Amino acid sequence: MNNLVEKMLQGDRRSTARIITLIENDAPEKREILKQIYPYTGRAHVVGITGSPGAGKSSLVDELTREIRGEGLKVGIIAVDPTSPFSGGALLGDRIRMQEHATDRGVFIRSMGTRGNLGGLAEATRDAIRVLDAFGCEVILVETVGVGQSELDIMHHADTTLVVLTPQAGDHIQTIKAGIMEIADIFVINKADLDGTGKMVTDIEAMLDMSTPASGWRPPVLTTIALDHRGIPELWATIKEHRAWRKDNRVETTKEKVRRELAEIIQHQLTHLINRDLDRHYQNLIERVAARQLDPYSAAMEVIKKSWKGGLMQ
Incomplete structure (x- = not known):
């Protein structure tokens, strides 16, 4: 087991994948592994990406990864997928998503099944984030299945939470229902070439005007067209701005x-x-x-x- 952890810390991808599998399966070695890697964690910036099904989250993650890699940073991607009722594994899997990055040694992609966890956020997600942190990923993107009241805990795993919406999908109504206003650090209106984008931006800004953020950070409302990479550089710049703001304002201390x-x-x-x-x-x-x-x-x-x-x- 020590050898497996050592290889992972040295950048061995296969060992990293094996460790995540052990954690997902709640193997007896899990506690010892997490104990050994803990001193090497706490360095990565974790970005949670949530939103309605069909909002284009995977495309957004794909383009955001390309933008981050342009700065030479090592990226980890955890895609939380629905669980197969037959095998217990992730239904979608990384084989059919983000093909371009699959051969990039600076990107580590892992699909994880929800394992029936309410809200779709796998219980092992937090520990998998920790493994990728110790592995040396400087930015970790966590894409969730969908959005709903029971999945609001993504905000506890992420340093920056993106809520991805689309025009003409009734998302502005869903936003109010799901209480998403409280978890979004950045609103992203994807597929912004569709009609209704301007109205959606106005509606969200109006809702933000009616509430005072407890943290003091007012979530920006950005528009993107992920398939064309439009708005992605601005999105990455805003994520970095939020990271700097958190550091300056000491939002949520390590002890909390x-x-x-x-x-x-x-x-x-x-x-x-x-x-x-x-x-x-x-x-x-x-x-x-x-x-x-x-x-x-x-x-x-x-x-x-x-x-x-x-x-x-x-």
Whole structure:
């Protein structure tokens, strides 16, 4: 395992891919791997790209990658795809997307299935970001499946979040419904050659006028035509501007991010351990609740008390 991590830190792509696979599969080696690579993380700028299906997110990622590579920066791409109900793997996969960059040694592309996770953001996404960070990627682009209330946690994974919209798709209504105003650092209206672009820009600007950003950063509204690379240089410049702004204003300290991550990991581990203990030790309790001999809240407290006294983490 040490050899695998060492090769990854030296830039070996195959080792990097193997490590991400181990993390996705929640392999026993996962914790030790993440422990070893942690000191080498925290350097990459993570850009989350979310938006309605059909908004052209993949094309935008493709062109944005080309622009970033023009500066000689190493790029990591995590494309979170729907999960196949048969194999459990990503349905789309990197073979049919971003073909031009597939042979570029300065670009690492990885498709990840949602594994049924609500909102489409894979639970292993955060750890995969960390692997690509340690691998030496200076910019990591995370493209999500779609946008919705349950996927708003992309803002907790990304340093800069792009919300991609399209004219004539009712996206301005969806924007209000999904609460996207709160997560967007930059609004990108893609396919800006379609009718209705101007009205959409006006509508979003009007909504921004009615709210005061808690962070102090007012999300710019940019227009792009990804297939023609139009607006992409301006988009990359705005991402860099936001990165500089975050640094100058110390938005979300490292301690706050660590606190959130610890809470997520603890919650996940406790859920796993309690489910394990329910199956192992509490069948009688489950039967009593099912027979209406005990209410679920009392049963839950009994499990918590016994697990805590017995050493839940064992």
